[in-house]
């Protein structure tokens with residue numbers, strides 16, 4: 187049906203171009219100009235301020251996403267135009283964390299937009315890419331047990347396996363003459379390998395190799411950059427990646443990636459064997475969910491969800507650990523405070539060699555640093571976007587017409603002075619110890635919110651709570667370039683580079 191509709195649309199376009207004859211070079215710009223003028227001056231959203239280009243076309247959003255620093259553009263436009271900014275003809279960005287909570291609330295009828303449809307696999311949407319709320323709710327319900335904190339604790343051993351490998355690598359760097367460590371890269375390799383273990387009981391081999399094998403991580407980042415841009419103009423995806431000719435362009439062939447190949451391979455192996463695996467990893471738990479409800483949670487969903495976990499969970503967790511490390515190492519007082527807390531806990535026998543979840547929950551300064559990192563530099567750099575229900579909706583006392591896209595950017599929301607204090611640009615863990623931490627936490631969006639709250643939150647928190655205290659207790663690290671900002675660009679996630687340190691042993695475990 188969809189194919190027939192596409193063919194009809196294509197033939198209508200060809201017929202129109204024929205009818206225009208040689209005048210199309212004039213007619214098309216004229217139509218675009220009329221459309222731009224209509225959006226700018228006659229659309230119901232015209233009263234909202236914003237960049238000129240954004241009021242009549244999606245070009246501002248495309249350009250901003252392409253630039254890799256859309257989160258900074260959003261901060262700037264809110265500073266200039268106020269709390270509601272028109273960032274595309276049909277899209278408004280909101281800066282208020284209170285309004286964001288209303289938009290994301292599960293029962294308000296806001297849907298994900300077609301932005302998400304671009305993210306692969308389009309033929310079998312996973313929990314992240316599914317835009318139909320009813321279908322999404324069914325998929326999420328079946329996948330939620332494998333992601334629960336209780337299940338995650340049973341997977342702690344998988345994380346520890348990978349931690350041991352990381353420690354082994356860092357120990358070697360401590361003994362090297364230059365004591366050089368690209369901590370950012372190693373955290374990235376670690377996050378991918380942990381997810382390989384958790385999802386498929388197999389590491390991808392990044393840590394072992396000490397480099398981005400086959401450029402797989404870079405390829406995933408490039409694909410996500412493409413997805414982020416194309417998500418702003420999703421119909422153009424049919425011209426590019428979904429164009430049948432594109433399967434001949436290797437960089438567009440997602441299935442060719444090491445991570446996807448390994449996931450497909452593991453899936454095929456399990457299906458061939460037909461027996462339950464010894465380790466209850468994510469894939470085997472998803473197979474169990476499929477066995478219990480084969481029609482509601484299909485076999486395709488098993489792969490989509492397990493594979494989606496790698497795509498959604500690796501860059502995000504790595505980025506959060508990198509932000510934490512960078513900000514702590516950059517400030518000698520904060521670094522000293524953290525080491526003191528970790529040393530005291532270790533000396534009191536309250537921090538095991540492999541730190542446990544319950545132990546790290548009792549480290550208030552560490553928790554404050556972690557929250558502050560997620561506040562100042564949330565791992566998702568692009569907006570998350572929702573559609574106002576057809577009948578329209580009131581948000582924060584203002585009415586928004588049905589079909590309006592509402593964009594929420596964590597970098598903007600987490601800088602709200604009313605919620606987070608007068609100095610939101612500063613990395614200051616103390617704000618979580620002296621202020622109303624419970625209230626601030628209600629307005630943190632690093633894991634999204636409502637019905638679409640990150641399903642991997644428990645895993646990410648477990649992984650970070652086990653790994654960061656271990657690193658900061660056992661190693662002394664010094665930034666190679668303490669005066670330089672950490673380099674990054676936003677694809678969907680904030681992909682960072684340049685977190686390089688000199689590393690030495692602090693405590694022999």
Ligand code: HEM
Pocket residue numbers: 313314315326494495496498499500502503506564565566570571631632633634635637638639640641642643645646
């Ligand atoms: C620190 C690490 C992480 C951060 C900061 C993070 C952030 C987010 C955010 C902001 C969303 C909401 C997106 C939206 O509404 O458009 C989200 C959703 C999601 N995340 Fe995460 N994530 C992290 C780790 C993980 C992990 C480890 C996994 C999987 C193993 C994962 C899987 C997902 C999925 C499947 C969704 C879609 C949920 C839904 O729509 O119901 N994430 N994440």
